[in-house]
Amino acid sequence: MASKTRQQKDRHQEILEAAARVITERGLAETRISDIADRCGVSPGLILYYFESKDRLLVEALTFANDQFYLRFSREMRRIKTAREQLDRLIELSVPGLLPEYERLDEWALWIEIWVRALRDPMMAKEREVLDRRWRQSIADIIRFGRETGEFPAGWDAEELGLQIGATIDGLAIQVLMNDTVFSPTRMQRVSLEVASRLIGFELEPAEA
Amino acid sequence: MASKTRQQKDRHQEILEAAARVITERGLAETRISDIADRCGVSPGLILYYFESKDRLLVEALTFANDQFYLRFSREMRRIKTAREQLDRLIELSVPGLLPEYERLDEWALWIEIWVRALRDPMMAKEREVLDRRWRQSIADIIRFGRETGEFPAGWDAEELGLQIGATIDGLAIQVLMNDTVFSPTRMQRVSLEVASRLIGFELEPAEA
DNA sequence: CCAGGATTTGAATCGCCAGTCAACTTGGCC
DNA sequence: GGCCAAGTTGACTGGCGATTCAAATCCTGG
Numbered sequence: 001m002a003s004k005t006r007q008q009k010d011r012h013q014e015i016l017e018a019a020a021r022v023i024t025e026r027g028l029a030e031t032r033i034s035d036i037a038d039r040c041g042v043s044p045g046l047i048l049y050y051f052e053s054k055d056r057l058l059v060e061a062l063t064f065a066n067d068q069f070y071l072r073f074s075r076e077m078r079r080i081k082t083a084r085e086q087l088d089r090l091i092e093l094s095v096p097g098l099l100p101e102y103e104r105l106d107e108w109a110l111w112i113e114i115w116v117r118a119l120r121d122p123m124m125a126k127e128r129e130v131l132d133r134r135w136r137q138s139i140a141d142i143i144r145f146g147r148e149t150g151e152f153p154a155g156w157d158a159e160e161l162g163l164q165i166g167a168t169i170d171g172l173a174i175q176v177l178m179n180d181t182v183f184s185p186t187r188m189q190r191v192s193l194e195v196a197s198r199l200i201g202f203e204l205e206p207a208e209a
Numbered sequence: 210m211a212s213k214t215r216q217q218k219d220r221h222q223e224i225l226e227a228a229a230r231v232i233t234e235r236g237l238a239e240t241r242i243s244d245i246a247d248r249c250g251v252s253p254g255l256i257l258y259y260f261e262s263k264d265r266l267l268v269e270a271l272t273f274a275n276d277q278f279y280l281r282f283s284r285e286m287r288r289i290k291t292a293r294e295q296l297d298r299l300i301e302l303s304v305p306g307l308l309p310e311y312e313r314l315d316e317w318a319l320w321i322e323i324w325v326r327a328l329r330d331p332m333m334a335k336e337r338e339v340l341d342r343r344w345r346q347s348i349a350d351i352i353r354f355g356r357e358t359g360e361f362p363a364g365w366d367a368e369e370l371g372l373q374i375g376a377t378i379d380g381l382a383i384q385v386l387m388n389d390t391v392f393s394p395t396r397m398q399r400v401s402l403e404v405a406s407r408l409i410g411f412e413l414e415p416a417e418a
Numbered sequence: 419c420c421a422g423g424a425t426t427t428g429a430a431t432c433g434c435c436a437g438t439c440a441a442c443t444t445g446g447c448c
Numbered sequence: 449g450g451c452c453a454a455g456t457t458g459a460c461t462g463g464c465g466a467t468t469c470a471a472a473t474c475c476t477g478g
Contacts, residue, residue: 011455027329029238032435043457048437050455109328116325118387119318120236128387163384163392164400171380175372178327178337183372191373198407220425241465252427257467 019061024106028113063127083146091192094169096177098185108177136162153201168195228270233315237322272336292355300401303378305386307394317386345371362410
């Protein structure tokens with residue numbers, strides 16, 4: 001029984017992973033059930049055996065991909081001992097294409113898909129809100145942590161700052177994602193740090209790159 | 210001949226307007242040719258008589274809508290005499306849902322559609338870049354103007370600031386658009402101004418609202 | 419009023435793809 | 449081994465929607 005359940009879980013997750021990859025490559029709009037099936041090396045019918053509809057599968061795949069990223073991110077944060085370094089890392093991970101190993105570029109493409117869909121699909125809107133809150137929370141946590149350790153000064157509500165800094169990163173990321181030539185990843189990294197330092201109120205050492 | 214051409218142009222534009230409205234309401238993905246035709250009170254066939262394909266029509270409609278907005282915006286800017294007031298107005302217009310008359314909320318929804326599509330459609334990617342450059346340019350123009358009049362201090366490259374401020378506004382706008390409860394339009398307006406003042410380097414009078 | 423081109427129509431075509439289903443396979447259990 | 453339930457297949461159905469097209473209709477200049 002345990003193994004049966006395990007089996008199911010694997011298939012389930014395997015499909016979600018395949019779906020996320022296909023969406024990344026072809027875009028939500030161009031993703032067909034059979035693409036996902038091909039990716040799994042499985043027949044199209046099976047996909048619908050595990051998911052009640054294409055729509056629900058797509059929404060789950062999108063949040064699944066984000067969960068994956070968040071888990072890795074979150075585990076990593078716990079190992080970093082200063083708030084400043086946490087912030088650096090968070091920004092590093094947020095810049096599309098800066099770190100090849102994280103495929104962050106793809107992450108952002110998925111975010112945009114989530115946004116479009118959330119505009120009209122209540123299920124996705126709700127999921128999106130959760131993901132978003134979690135992300136802002138992470139930033140706020142770093143700020144609170146930095147205040148505890150004395151790295152950052154007291155100041156505005158950490159939640160509020162999380163929102164502001166998160167939004168700024170979003171906007172910059174879009175620019176980088178779209179406009180590869182005009183706005184380079186490195187530049188985004190620099191600007192993000194500058195904005196964060198001014199909003200949080202810590203001193204930024206002069207240019208390091 | 211003049212009237213014939215005029216006729217054509219009207220139909221052409223009429224279709225673009227209808228398309229933009231339909232896209233706003235239903236989303237790019239759910240927009241059918243027949244929806245657009247219905248909106249014009251015309252048969253579906255006619256749409257394809259004026260546009261070579263649905264795809265091209267959609268791309269044109271998206272840029273058309275943005276042009277419309279930009280024209281209004283641009284005309285308005287010319288009438289405003291101080292850079293600071295121009296900036297205020299620009300931000301006011303950028304906040305989704307702050308000013309009902311501009312339907313700016315819809316504008317932003319269209320932007321997100323543009324982004325998604327630009328990720329994979331080269332034609333749209335090119336259009337997007339033009340629209341984006343123009344918008345950043347507008348911000349840079351305000352900054353340069355403010356420096357001429359002495360309202361703003363000299364400092365970083367105006368183009369660079371246009372990029373940074375533009376990106377920040379993008380990110381904030383998404384938050385407002387998605388998260389109506391968490392991040393209110395008024396709050397976005399305030400934050401945008403604060404960020405702009407710090408980046409440009411002018412003094413912001415204490416809270417005005 | 420007429421010819422001829424520009425518009426407009428709406429029915430017909432065509433391909434595509436989500437979702438269904440009946441049959442087949444597999445693996446665990448008695 | 450034989451049985452059952454869970455997994456899996458792939459052919460099939462249905463509907464949808466972009467495009468095409470031949471037939472109206474409208475307009476304009478002559």
